[in-house]
Amino acid sequence: xxKLIICMAVVFIGGCSQKKQEIFFAxxxxxxxxxxxxxxxxxxxxxxHGATFRxxxxxxxxxxxxxxxxxxxxxxxxxxxxxxxxxxxxxRREDINRExxxxxxxxxxxxxxxxxxxxLFILKKPGQKAEAVTGRMCIGCHESANEAHPYFDNxxxxxxxxxxxxxxxx
Amino acid sequence: xxxxxxxxxxxxxxxxEHQLNDKWEKPAIKFFKSISVRVTILVIGILxxxxxxxxxxxxxxxxxxxxxxxxxxIREEVNVLYLAIKNNMLAGEAPIAVELFRExxxxxxxxDIRLYRANGISAFSxxxxxxxxxxxxxxxxxxxxxxxxxxxxxxxxxxxxAVKNVDDVTVQDVDGAQKKLIIYKTLINQPKCSRCHGLxxxxxxVIRISSxxxxxxxxxxxxxxxxxxxxxxxxxxxxxSIIYFINKIVIRRIYGIGRLVQGVGSGDFKTKIKVVxxxxxxxxxxxxxxxxxxxxxxxxxxxxxxxxxxxxxxxxDEIKLGGEKRIMTVLFTDIRGFTSYSESRDPxxxxxxxxxxxxxxxxxIDRHGGDIDKYVGDEIMATFYGEDMVLxxxxxxxxxxxxxxxxxxxxxxxVHIGIGINTGEMISGNLGSGNRMDRTVIGDSVNVGSRLCSxxxxxxxxxxxxxxxxxxxxxxxxxxxxIKVKGKSVPVKIYILRDIV
Numbered sequence: 001x002x003k004l005i006i007c008m009a010v011v012f013i014g015g016c017s018q019k020k021q022e023i024f025f026a027x028x029x030x031x032x033x034x035x036x037x038x039x040x041x042x043x044x045x046x047x048x049h050g051a052t053f054r055x056x057x058x059x060x061x062x063x064x065x066x067x068x069x070x071x072x073x074x075x076x077x078x079x080x081x082x083x084x085x086x087x088x089x090x091x092r093r094e095d096i097n098r099e100x101x102x103x104x105x106x107x108x109x110x111x112x113x114x115x116x117x118x119x120l121f122i123l124k125k126p127g128q129k130a131e132a133v134t135g136r137m138c139i140g141c142h143e144s145a146n147e148a149h150p151y152f153d154n155x156x157x158x159x160x161x162x163x164x165x166x167x168x169x170x
Numbered sequence: 171x172x173x174x175x176x177x178x179x180x181x182x183x184x185x186x187e188h189q190l191n192d193k194w195e196k197p198a199i200k201f202f203k204s205i206s207v208r209v210t211i212l213v214i215g216i217l218x219x220x221x222x223x224x225x226x227x228x229x230x231x232x233x234x235x236x237x238x239x240x241x242x243x244i245r246e247e248v249n250v251l252y253l254a255i256k257n258n259m260l261a262g263e264a265p266i267a268v269e270l271f272r273e274x275x276x277x278x279x280x281x282d283i284r285l286y287r288a289n290g291i292s293a294f295s296x297x298x299x300x301x302x303x304x305x306x307x308x309x310x311x312x313x314x315x316x317x318x319x320x321x322x323x324x325x326x327x328x329x330x331x332a333v334k335n336v337d338d339v340t341v342q343d344v345d346g347a348q349k350k351l352i353i354y355k356t357l358i359n360q361p362k363c364s365r366c367h368g369l370x371x372x373x374x375x376v377i378r379i380s381s382x383x384x385x386x387x388x389x390x391x392x393x394x395x396x397x398x399x400x401x402x403x404x405x406x407x408x409x410x411s412i413i414y415f416i417n418k419i420v421i422r423r424i425y426g427i428g429r430l431v432q433g434v435g436s437g438d439f440k441t442k443i444k445v446v447x448x449x450x451x452x453x454x455x456x457x458x459x460x461x462x463x464x465x466x467x468x469x470x471x472x473x474x475x476x477x478x479x480x481x482x483x484x485x486x487d488e489i490k491l492g493g494e495k496r497i498m499t500v501l502f503t504d505i506r507g508f509t510s511y512s513e514s515r516d517p518x519x520x521x522x523x524x525x526x527x528x529x530x531x532x533x534x535i536d537r538h539g540g541d542i543d544k545y546v547g548d549e550i551m552a553t554f555y556g557e558d559m560v561l562x563x564x565x566x567x568x569x570x571x572x573x574x575x576x577x578x579x580x581x582x583x584x585v586h587i588g589i590g591i592n593t594g595e596m597i598s599g600n601l602g603s604g605n606r607m608d609r610t611v612i613g614d615s616v617n618v619g620s621r622l623c624s625x626x627x628x629x630x631x632x633x634x635x636x637x638x639x640x641x642x643x644x645x646x647x648x649x650x651x652x653i654k655v656k657g658k659s660v661p662v663k664i665y666i667l668r669d670i671v
Binding site: 045046047048050051134135136137140141143144148149150151165 | 335336337338356358359360361362364365369370371372
């Protein structure tokens with residue numbers, strides 16, 4: 001319990017202090033009708049999100065990534081422009097679909113000057129305007145999605161997944 | 171090359187130029203009013219601003235590119251270091267990372283590279299991180315170490331900023347004597363790190379790399395100084411070239427035109443501008459040549475017309491036939507004994523003497539305010555106008571008589587003059603046709619004057635009673651018997667003028 005409180009405090013402090021910039025992002029009203037990248041609620045603690053309960057939705061574009069080859073001929077997964085992944089973050093499991101959650105959003109928008117590695121990392125707190133996270137808070141963790149990691153299928157082949165941990169391309 | 175040369179028909183240009191140079195003095199123009207100075211200032215200004223801005227922009231962008239490139243290289247070094255640390259630590263090979271830092275510290279060129287924990291204490295300086303990791307590991311714990319890197323605590327704002335914002339911070343410390351680029355690279359507690367390092371923190375540490383920029387700044391400064399030197403030389407040479415060509419193409423030619431115009435003012439209508447090139451100054455030269463031709467014609471023509479005619483031309487916009495009545499004095503002179511004088515002499519000598527006589531009379535008449543209306547053979551008709559017209563005419567007549575007595579009384583070479591003076595109403599105006607006219611005076615009073623001249627004896631001045639009435643207080647005369655004059659019903663009283671009182 002003590003660890004959980006510490007983790008939440010870290011996440012809260014981290015969320016407050018990271019580099020942010022106001023950005024226009026219209027949250028789709030029907031995003032809860034989108035498909036989930038993983039069916040189950042993610043309830044394990046991770047750095048950056050702490051001990052929270054997370055539900056991840058993605059729009060249709062996000063479920064149609066491209067398979068390409070890099071200059072060395074290695075296969076890679078590339079998300080299409082307009083792909084949106086919305087992660088709902090709840091403090092308690094019983095709040096899921098009852099309370100308005102904190103949202104962390106990834107939107108593929110290469111041309112946006114606030115984009116990092118072609119992605120906009122957006123933080124949307126309940127009742128507040130969306131903000132782009134421009135520091136290394138998000139990307140610093142998500143860049144390890146392109147190599148073997150401890151989540152989901154563990155990406156054992158070190159496949160470039162365009163900074164997404166969830167194996168969207170089954 | 172555009173050139174204007176001053177030439178004289180039949181004479182070599184250089185000679186004329188030298189003659190003009192001897193006579194002509196360059197006008198004193200204030201330094202900053204001079205065209206060459208103004209154009210030079212303008213050119214230097216434009217070059218300085220134009221090229222200066224371009225070079226400044228170029229150098230700034232070049233230097234910025236050099237700095238950016240260096241910064242980019244340092245970033246790459248940091249990223250490589252980041253990967254090296256991460257991968258060594260993932261394999262549990264902290265001693266390799268420690269040795270890496272020791273090795274890096276020995277390389278002078280690479281700068282100062284250090285790794286700090288998020289709390290500001292240098293990494294690998296004690297066992298605290300290892301103990302923390304071991305607390306997470308239930309089995310296969312790491313053995314405690316005895317060899318550490320020197321302990322160091324960082325407490326600067328940029329470090330704190332990097333930790334607080336979870337972002338890299340780059341600082342260009344270029345104000346001091348030692349210029350350097352400092353990068354604070356955050357080590358994120360990534361998912362695969364968190365198995366050992368725990369889940370309760372985002373940042374594991376910060377790599378601080380401080381790379382010297384002195385060499386690069388020296389290089390860019392050298393570039394700047396070299397560019398300024400080259401730029402100054404280029405501006406100097408360009409300015410000299412422009413001054414030289416402006417002087418050659420414009421100023422000298424303007425001075426040449428100035429000399430020529432001054433010569434024209436002094437009566438030299440022979441010298442011309444030789445237009446070699448039809449540029450603006452060449453066109454001006456053509457115009458001036460035409461103007462000189464026109465002036466020359468007018469100058470020559472002015473010798474054939476009276477002063478009053480010239481005055482009339484100057485004061486009248488439109489010259490037309492007609493005249494006006496005016497009270498004037500008319501003076502006629504006629505040479506006596508000229509026939510016998512010319513019998514024994516050749517024509518050249520006669521013409522020479524006649525021209526001398528006429529010239530001297532003209533000079534005297536002119537000096538007394540008279541205007542020679544016309545020459546008729548050896549006869550002169552002159553008019554006087556104004557308040558003292560009769561006295562002036564009388565004075566001129568007395569002087570002419572005196573001149574004849576002095577110059578032409580030698581026996582065998584005797585030449586005499588007869589002079590008649592009358593005053594009265596005359597018609598002064600333009601007589602003739604629309605295309606060819608004379609400006610003259612006509613009327614009975616003129617005829618009376620001519621008649622008086624014809625009755626005047628050798629070296630005798632005859633005044634009409636009308637003229638005498640004006641100046642009787644100022645002259646000594648001898649009254650003569652009246653004479654009959656055509657157009658006058660009664661004889662006119664006349665007086666022989668002896669002298670002016």
